[in-house]
Amino acid sequence: MPHAAPHRIVFANEKGGTGKSTTAVHIAVALAYRGARVAAIDLDPRQRTLYRYFENRKETAARRGIELPTARFDVLDSSDPAELEANVSEIGEGVDFVVFDTPGRDDPLARHAATEADTLVTPLNDSFVDFDLIGQVDAETFKVRRLSFYAELIWEARIKRGRAQLEQGRREMDWVVVRNRTGHIEARNMARIEQALKELSKRVGFRVAQGLSERVIYRELFPSGLTLLDKGHLGELGTSHLVARQELRELVASLNLPMPAKREPELAFA
Template sequence: MSQTAPHWITFANEKGGTGKSTTAVHVAVALAYRGADVVAFDLDHRQRTMCRYFENRADTAERRNIELPTVRCHTIEDLAPEEFAAFVEEHSAGADFIIVDTPGRDDPLARFAATQADTLVTPMNDSFVDFDLIGQVEGETFKVKKLSFYAELIWEARIKRGRQQIDQQRAQMDWVVVRNRTGHTEARNMARIEQALAEMSKRVGFRTAKGLSERVIYRELFPSGLTLLDKGHLGELGTSHLVARQELRGLVAALRLPGTAFPPIDEAAE
């Protein structure tokens, strides 16, 4: 794939434990399997979950003497936003996609990465605790009463991007709120969250997509750096694992990333 500038995907949520790094890794590997050149930047220099995943993946490939599609990953520490922008430009030359994984806390560099994204992915657990990142709801009616600081930040960034469309021919930011762990939500509460998300999406312009369920397999694969796409290297997959692969296929399709000439995930990962 060849394009004028890499497509920038930022995975951001100021709350931890939403499956942000797991989602980022699987999307990155899915793109690598489809032939894309992907470079990743891990802004959480303490945990380094994404870069550690790819280090484990490289170790497994060397130990087993196999080839695994992978991603170049850089850990970022103590850079100002303008320095980070220059670093990204230098290290993503010729790449098709930039993937940025941000820490689960308020961070100036994470905010900057969110505003720079072509596709902003905000994973959230299906609960009003996580919804609070986007907006506040009434306690009785569950109607949205106020935008959060984060939603206002992204709204302003999208307005600014709209002005750049004419001057720099830059596409509008696509903000996708990914609902992870939906199976752990009680049905009535899920309906309330769906209603609140639908109302909020009209106000700030994001889309929603179904994400990844809570599965032990995601944690078990971390030490090896393998993903559910690495068929032939995982042993016999159970039914739940096959369903998880289907979830991942659906998520990548829902992101509507450029590069429709790529083969479907299953064909590319054979």
């Protein structure tokens, strides 16, 4: 029996600094720990943060002589959607999930990946600067005035997907806006953003999930390629690290991803 097409998880935000790449890596590794076969494609050949993270992870495993659940990974330097699809077919052969990390800017491949997502994850910091990506608000009332170009793009893609779902049996796109929290946001501003997200979600059809807090641990882990889930290899963790790990587990659960049949976790999956 042929393997079903992998579930596409696309991390996309046209603004940088929202924790997109870090969240993508941690979700991919979390899925690998649960026994899923995962591939990861970095669509930002200039920054290549996701690619470097997995490269560091591979080097750490080899240097320490340990096995770490991981993903196949690649970086694509192209603007041609056909090349991306060819890359997906190759690296995604036999996997359960393909995770895409897109650039923090408007980009042809980022648009294509977002519109083809089964699960589209848009991380936002609790800031109206970030909220502007999906909607514009009134300066006095903070009510949503109009959709952004990006939200309209995803809205139209979901309509097309709805037609394809009827004709070809494609999955319905699940758009999840993930609220990553920063320590300096005041409560009143957070409440205004929450209300604006609630209003806009009804118009556009995305879900809102709680994301990750801004913690130094994420930046410290990058050189080793380790994640918060690599408990036996991180040394002694403080309380803030344990809280961060719980946030990650809750985020994974909130994505409601279609997990494959139970199997042993993938180690050194290549």
